[in-house]
Amino acid sequence: MLKIKSKHIILIAVYAVISSLLSFAIIYIINNTLSNQLSTSSYIYITFFAFVIYAYLLSIFFQRELNKITFELLSQLEKKLFQKILDTPLIKIEKLGTQRFYTAVEDTRTFYSLPAVVTAAFSSLLMVVLCLFYLVKLSPVSAVIIMVAIMAIAGIYYVVINSLSKSIEKVKKYNEHYFGYVQDVISGFKELMISDKRRKKLLENYVYENRTASYALDFKISFSFLSIGLISQYGMYIIMGIILFILPELGWLKREFVIPYVLVLLFIAGPINNLINLQDVVTRLFVANKRLETFYEDFKNEKIVNEHDKELAADFSKLNFRNIHFNYKNDSADANFELGPINLEINKGEVIFIVGGNGSGKSTFINILSGLYVPDQGDIFFDGERINSEKEIQNLISAVFTSNHLFSQNYDDYILENNPKYKILLETFKLENIVKDDSEESARRSFSKGQSKRMALIFALLEDKPIVVLDEWAADQDPYFRKYFYEELIPKLKSQGKTIIAVTHDDRYFHYCDKLLKFDYGKIVKEDVPANFQNAYF
Numbered sequence: 001m002l003k004i005k006s007k008h009i010i011l012i013a014v015y016a017v018i019s020s021l022l023s024f025a026i027i028y029i030i031n032n033t034l035s036n037q038l039s040t041s042s043y044i045y046i047t048f049f050a051f052v053i054y055a056y057l058l059s060i061f062f063q064r065e066l067n068k069i070t071f072e073l074l075s076q077l078e079k080k081l082f083q084k085i086l087d088t089p090l091i092k093i094e095k096l097g098t099q100r101f102y103t104a105v106e107d108t109r110t111f112y113s114l115p116a117v118v119t120a121a122f123s124s125l126l127m128v129v130l131c132l133f134y135l136v137k138l139s140p141v142s143a144v145i146i147m148v149a150i151m152a153i154a155g156i157y158y159v160v161i162n163s164l165s166k167s168i169e170k171v172k173k174y175n176e177h178y179f180g181y182v183q184d185v186i187s188g189f190k191e192l193m194i195s196d197k198r199r200k201k202l203l204e205n206y207v208y209e210n211r212t213a214s215y216a217l218d219f220k221i222s223f224s225f226l227s228i229g230l231i232s233q234y235g236m237y238i239i240m241g242i243i244l245f246i247l248p249e250l251g252w253l254k255r256e257f258v259i260p261y262v263l264v265l266l267f268i269a270g271p272i273n274n275l276i277n278l279q280d281v282v283t284r285l286f287v288a289n290k291r292l293e294t295f296y297e298d299f300k301n302e303k304i305v306n307e308h309d310k311e312l313a314a315d316f317s318k319l320n321f322r323n324i325h326f327n328y329k330n331d332s333a334d335a336n337f338e339l340g341p342i343n344l345e346i347n348k349g350e351v352i353f354i355v356g357g358n359g360s361g362k363s364t365f366i367n368i369l370s371g372l373y374v375p376d377q378g379d380i381f382f383d384g385e386r387i388n389s390e391k392e393i394q395n396l397i398s399a400v401f402t403s404n405h406l407f408s409q410n411y412d413d414y415i416l417e418n419n420p421k422y423k424i425l426l427e428t429f430k431l432e433n434i435v436k437d438d439s440e441e442s443a444r445r446s447f448s449k450g451q452s453k454r455m456a457l458i459f460a461l462l463e464d465k466p467i468v469v470l471d472e473w474a475a476d477q478d479p480y481f482r483k484y485f486y487e488e489l490i491p492k493l494k495s496q497g498k499t500i501i502a503v504t505h506d507d508r509y510f511h512y513c514d515k516l517l518k519f520d521y522g523k524i525v526k527e528d529v530p531a532n533f534q535n536a537y538f
């Protein structure tokens, strides 16, 4: 999942080798000076202090580089994650749930510790190997006994950690559900506020239960980690005991080597602990990695569109939908619903109203038309040529959906500041007193539902695309704006050559369109001029 560049691995390896050699040299000098095997000449003093200063400076330099690498890697992963989500088709997001995005963000942050973990592993391993060689040189039998003891401790640790990885995965699953409840609170706050019972049930039956179960498991995991962490610490005391009391007694370690042995072991206790505890972090990293792999697999795009293949056209004369079929293939899909066959021609400058009962397929068709859903069957023709990518029609469309969202930032090309068109639109939509000036900040404040839809339409018109798609835009407007929308705005946009496709239930304004489409059970059951419609719904 995480690609560490080879230059980073080389940097870590070089640091680990130099730093371990320096540390080993320092312990070697201390040890041999203590056991009077080195002369206390000024040469030794200078070498000792030079090594210490050099090791210190090297560490500072390396920590700086390591932080740089960590932030670079993490930002790469985070960017990739956003890219992945934004490349995912709507139908897939609807199926898998947006909370998967939250947990993937959480898993990504686990990788923060990766470079530090790799470095600790490298340096600790080298240090332990060098020191063990030294111990072998002093007494091979004692060194083997100590190695066996260390490996036994590591083995216990390994077995316990492995048995925990399933629990760690389970905790992550709990967190995934937890994020689902977070999403419910964010999106359904009002619905929760209005019902005591609902709030209570969400809290007690779901959030509390989930958190209690998750914390119980988390506690078990942390406690296990803590207890086995202590095994490595107290295990070291036992090894010290063996060196001090047993090995010299048995004659396997000479008395004069006891102090160097203890000193070396004290020195490598930290690195050994590092290596043993590393399994905890590594297990967590593996779990996060596995989940991210599943995430990337689940969110894999079947269709790779090369946006640079073709220059996208900014205008059109005619769009044709031929024999379009679409089926929701997710668990919540209505087994009786299928969109299609849809055969439709849309001409530039046309005003098309889409009508039909609830669940008749109007929004599903709008999603196909806007390129958000890819049809299972059929073809879309753009000025007589079959389209290769939905991006070709998306480039022509600006849309305001039923549940519109005003972004916190301007992600489009238009500029609001000193834009005369924006000023006129604010006045037209009676928002000039609500939006106090032409700054971005003023445009992205809280609005009433109707105002928010008006603001969204202003933004859509500022995009200046040839097709404007509106899904029940007028439904949230007061009578004044509803009238204005049908009687003035639509004819004005039509006179500017815009194509309007609007889902509507406002039958008293139907005569303002050129073509009325009636949907029923996923099909266009009638397509005609409004005058020929007896009843749009039944």
Ligand SMILES: Nc1ncnc2c1ncn2[C@@H]1O[C@H](COP(=O)(O)OP(=O)(O)OP(=O)(O)O)[C@@H](O)[C@H]1O
Pocket (backbone or CB within 6 Å): 094, 328, 330, 332, 333, 334, 337, 356, 357, 358, 359, 360, 361, 362, 363, 364, 365
């Ligand atoms: N994401 C989805 N997954 C599965 N089924 C869906 C999904 N969205 C809609 N449906 C189903 O598809 C059918 C058509 O729904 P659609 O939203 O297109 O109807 P509509 O005509 O826009 O209705 P309304 O007037 O209520 O907005 C319905 O049976 C609906 O339950």
